[in-house]
Amino acid sequence: xxxxxxxxxxxxxxxxxxxxxxxxxxxxxxxxxxxxxxxxxxxxxxxxxxxxxxxxxxxxxxxxxxxxxxxxxxxxxxxxxxxx
Amino acid sequence: xxxxxxxxxxxxxxxxxxxxxxxxxxxxxxxxxxxxxxxxxxxxxxxxxxxxxxxxxxxxxxxxxxxxxxxxxxxxxxxxxxxxxxxxxxxxxxxxxxxxxxxxxxxxxxxxxxxxxxxxxxxxxxxxxxxxxxxxxxxxxxxxxxxxxxxxxxxxxxxxxxxxxxxxxxxxxxxxxxxxxxxxxxxxxxxxxxxxxxxxxxxxxxxxxxxxxxxxxxxxxxxxxxxxxxxxxxxxxxxxxxxxxxxxxxxxxxxxxxxxxxxxxxxxxxxxxxxxxxxxxxxxxxxxxxxxxx
Numbered sequence: 056x057x058x059x060x061x062x063x064x065x066x067x068x069x070x071x072x073x074x075x076x077x078x079x080x081x082x083x084x085x086x087x088x089x090x091x092x093x094x095x096x097x098x099x100x101x102x103x104x105x106x107x108x109x110x111x112x113x114x115x116x117x118x119x120x121x122x123x124x125x126x127x128x129x130x131x132x133x134x135x136x137x138x139x
Numbered sequence: 140x141x142x143x144x145x146x147x148x149x150x151x152x153x154x155x156x157x158x159x160x161x162x163x164x165x166x167x168x169x170x171x172x173x174x175x176x177x178x179x180x181x182x183x184x185x186x187x188x189x190x191x192x193x194x195x196x197x198x199x200x201x202x203x204x205x206x207x208x209x210x211x212x213x214x215x216x217x218x219x220x221x222x223x224x225x226x227x228x229x230x231x232x233x234x235x236x237x238x239x240x241x242x243x244x245x246x247x248x249x250x251x252x253x254x255x256x257x258x259x260x261x262x263x264x265x266x267x268x269x270x271x272x273x274x275x276x277x278x279x280x281x282x283x284x285x286x287x288x289x290x291x292x293x294x295x296x297x298x299x300x301x302x303x304x305x306x307x308x309x310x311x312x313x314x315x316x317x318x319x320x321x322x323x324x325x326x327x328x329x330x331x332x333x334x335x336x337x338x339x340x341x342x343x344x345x346x347x348x349x350x351x352x353x354x355x356x357x358x359x360x361x362x363x364x365x366x367x368x369x370x371x372x373x374x375x376x377x378x379x380x381x382x383x384x385x386x387x388x389x390x391x392x393x394x395x396x397x398x399x400x401x402x403x404x405x406x407x408x409x410x411x412x413x414x415x416x417x418x419x420x421x422x423x424x425x426x427x428x429x430x431x432x433x
Contacts, residue, residue: 062187064290064375066180082355095191096355097364122365124191131187135290135368 057089058129059105061116063137068116069105076130077104077113078123087123087130094125103132143418146411150404157400163229164393171322171386174286178319178379185376192335192369195362208301208366211334212310217254219277219309220245221300221332223316223377224264225285225385231392233317233325233385238267240327241315245272256309260296260378261285277308285382293375300374301367304333316377317384323391325384332373335366 056072077086079101087094098121104113120135141149196209222241224234241264245255256277259265265279280296282288300312312333317325354361 060183062184064181064184064293064372065177067183080355093352094355095195095352095361097361120368122188122191122361122368124187133184133187135294 057087057091060129060131061103061118061134061137062131063134068134068137073105074108074111075106076132077106078130078132079103080123087125091125091130093127094123096123097121098123098132098134141410141414143411143414146407146414150407150411153400153403153407157397157404160393160396160400164390164397167386167390167393170286171383171390174379174383174386175319177286178376178383181376181379185372188365188369188372192362192365195358195365196335199358199362206363206366207305208333208370209335209362212307214310215253217256217309217311218248219256219258219300219303219312219333221258221260221312221314221374222264222268223314223374223381224259224261224267225381226262226281226283227385228263229392230385230389231395233388234261234263234267236325236327237315237317238264240329241268242271244313244315244329245275258300258312261381277303282378285378285385288375288378288382290371290375293378294371297367297371297374300333301370309333314373314377316381317388319380319383319387322387325388328380330373330377332370335369 057075059069059071059073059076060067061069075086075088077084078096079099081097081099085094085096098118100117100119100121102115102117104115106113117138118132118134118136119138122133124131124133199209220241222237224237228234241257245257248255255272256275257265257268257272258277259268259279260282262279262281265276269276278299282292303309304312311331314330314332316328316330318328320326
């Protein structure tokens with residue numbers, strides 16, 4: 056499973072293990088699975104799609120002013136604002 | 140000696156003061172808990188951002204094209220002191236301590252021949268500093284209730300600072316606020332926010348294992364986007380720390396005030412009883428001596 060964290064300056068919104076997250080990167084959407092190569096990317100305002108298990112319906116969270124980091128631990132998404 | 144009536148009135152007034160300070164202490168305690176939770180909730184973001192910025196800044200070469208937020212203006216002449224206090228008093232030495240630290244640092248820099256300007260966030264700090272540095276006040280913001288500040292507010296202050304920086308209004312910005320250590324201890328703190336100070340660790344720790352990090356778009360552009368955000372988050376963190384410190388300081392101050400009022404009431408009550416007894420004794424003596432005379 057992929058460890059996924061979504062944080063805003065005000066609080067830690069999510070910290071959970073999921074199957075895949077699709078991130079709206081500035082240079083195009085990208086999906087992050089377990090053991091993804093280390094990556095840092097800016098994010099355009101848009102929707103994160105979180106897949107809890109393989110093939111499940113994604114849950115979407117709208118984020119603004121974001122930044123994503125994939126490291127050895129998992130995926131961390133920093134967002135200035137989160138809605139929904 | 141004061142009359143019985145005057146003493147009674149005095150006791151009554153001290154009692155109602157005590158009720159007020161007690162209530163304020165309770166309110167501060169409740170607000171403190173919330174402010175503390177808020178300060179803790181913001182930590183993961185600040186820590187992650189700080190780590191990312193540090194690792195990026197270590198990789199990027201500082202040169203002609205780099206962001207002035209990282210490289211500086213090449214001068215150290217004009218210092219801007221961003222002094223964050225609160226709009227309200229009655230919080231012990233909270234505002235005074237921050238202003239005092241800013242004043243001490245300002246005098247040091249002025250003695251070195253630097254120019255110092257003040258950018259105050261909070262009415263109390265402005266009042267304390269404007270008395271001494273009347274012609275050095277650059278700008279003042281009154282944020283209202285510190286506990287209600289959002290990240291968007293901090294972002295607004297940061298954008299204003301960055302705009303002034305890019306206009307060449309100052310070379311270095313220092314942020315003054317009060318770090319919340321515990322309910323009893325709040326420490327006035329100074330931090331340089333512009334240009335960004337990068338803590339480059341001697342041994343790259345967590346990142347060293349992952350040699351090839353991919354960057355989208357590239358290090359420079361990511362850094363250019365993150366640096367202003369980093370300043371906003373530093374400001375936001377300072378506000379949160381201030382909010383907790385203010386309530387902690389207020390709670391302690393009001394606790395002391397309540398206790399002092401209690402002591403005062405005890406003293407006044409003793410005095411009241413003594414005066415009352417003295418009056419009774421005098422009256423008795425008068426009656427007895429009157430009866431003996433018959």
